[in-house]
Amino acid sequence: MDPEKGQTTRSTVLNCKQISINTTIKISQYTSHMLPKMKPSLVSILSFSLLIFVSTSLSERCNPNDKKALLEIKKALGNPRDLITWDPKTDCCDEWAQSTLSCDDNTNRVTSLSLIRIQDAGYLSPTIGDLSYLQHLDITKMYNLSGPIPLTIAKLTNLAFLRITQTNISGPIPEFLGTKLQSLTHIDLSDNNLVGTIPPSPSQLSNLSYLRLDRNNLTGTIPESFGKLAPKLEFLYLGRNKLSGVVPRSFTGWSFETLDLSANKLEGDISFLFGEDSNTFQLYLSRNKFEFDFSKLKFGEKLVSLKLNHNNIYGDFPAGFASRPWQEFNVSYNNLCGRIPQGGYMIRFDMYSYIHNKCLCDYPLPPCKSS
Known part of the structure; x- marks a missing residue:
């Protein structure tokens, strides 16, 4: 992992903790001031809510940029029931990760995304290119998925495995496959509606x-x-x-x-x-x-x-x-x-x-x- 990125991640976590602690102190001070005026039941409710707030803010693993991109992907697919666990109130690296994605234990970034047999499919959102740590992308048997392959996939420079198969995706094979995604070892774009000629760019992938x-x-x-x-x-x-x-x-x-x-x-x-x-x-x-x-x-x-x-x-x-x-x-x-x-x-x-x-x-x- 890049030391600067690691330092940034640690700093972000520490800042979040500090904000949570400061917030806790301020709320605690406010609570102490107001306690004599409150009923015991209200004090209990406030304390419990404060505990949940602090606990959630400190335990969230999912990177907010990844979470935002994933929610946009879900929206573009028509908010299918197959992705019901993708709840914005939960952690994408835990509750979401049962079968569709996985996160790196060190960076807490999404490194693998698998969308398989999702029936109510719309199109593939360009925000998929914002999952900058993605190494494995598998989109299979989504027969109602239409539109072109997003050009933003060119941003996924860590991608080693790319499979988009058995969909209704159309348009040409992107030229960027060989020019941008140099880490690719596995490409499967079979059984779609792709048209045009085969670009020569994959010949630049020395590890394919x-x-x-x-x-x-x-x-x-x-x-x-x-x-x-x-x-x-x-x-x-x-x-x-x-x-x-x-x-x-x-x-x-x-x-x-x-x-x-x-x-x-x-x-x-x-x-x-x-x-x-x-x-x-x-x-x-x-x-x-x-x-x-x-x-x-x-x-x-x-x-x-x-x-x-x-x-x-x-x-x-x-x-x-x-x-x-x-x-x-x-x-x-x-x-x-x-x-x-x-x-x-x-x-x-x-x-x-x-x-x-x-x-x-x-x-x-x-x-x-x-x-």
Whole structure:
């Protein structure tokens, strides 16, 4: 923690205590003067009220700036019943923090905010940018949440985890993701109504390991600069958009845990995504316009999921294909020809993994014709 900020916090607390003590003294002096004129019951009520006032002023953990921002967020969401614990009379670091937020024990600032399955959602208030200590922001399954991603999120320079998914949020992907939020390691903006092109700015995030932009209405090409994210970025989901053009050559030799480019309008030869030295685990490339010779592919040892259906790939199956421990596999709706490999893990897959090709044959398709 910044020593100056820590000193300021301690000074603020001491000042608050001093004000409370001074107030107590003044009220006590006033009470002493008035006691002879008061009834005993009134004296008891006044003393009890004074005790509550002093106790509350000294025990409040929640930072007033954070509390103000949170109440504005609640208001913008339509004051939903899901946030009924967000009562301005209570402490946001205690009573509010059961499931929606958490505070740092040292600074008493809000560091995590999770808004999940809130039904009566309006829009995301710009005051979210005033939660300056926020490190974790999760907004999930708020299907009625609309409007754009607030530009004020650019102020959250401590943010490491950002997830806004399964909402009705629209507009473009903010450019500031890479230029302002350098601490980000995890971005998930999937399953919204985002439009426009993918900005190149996320390529500036040197610690980014997870990026999901799938299930939106994004257009244009995949930025060539995304190659700068290798090898740190292990999970990249761009599927179910309207992306076009070719996959950047900067992806050559890049090993992913998961790469999802499915259901776009991408085209060209992507054989450079494969190779014996690749450590990629899952490749989802279906429903595009990719065209290359399947028989020339070589696979790394870790690849267990491969979906290439609904493309324009051609050729035969590579040698040794059946010996691989495939968990997911589909090459249907292509231009492949030849005998389907038998044995090993191939027994897992039915005809729907192979149908609608040029001339594939053998189980689970009809037998090959004898020459």
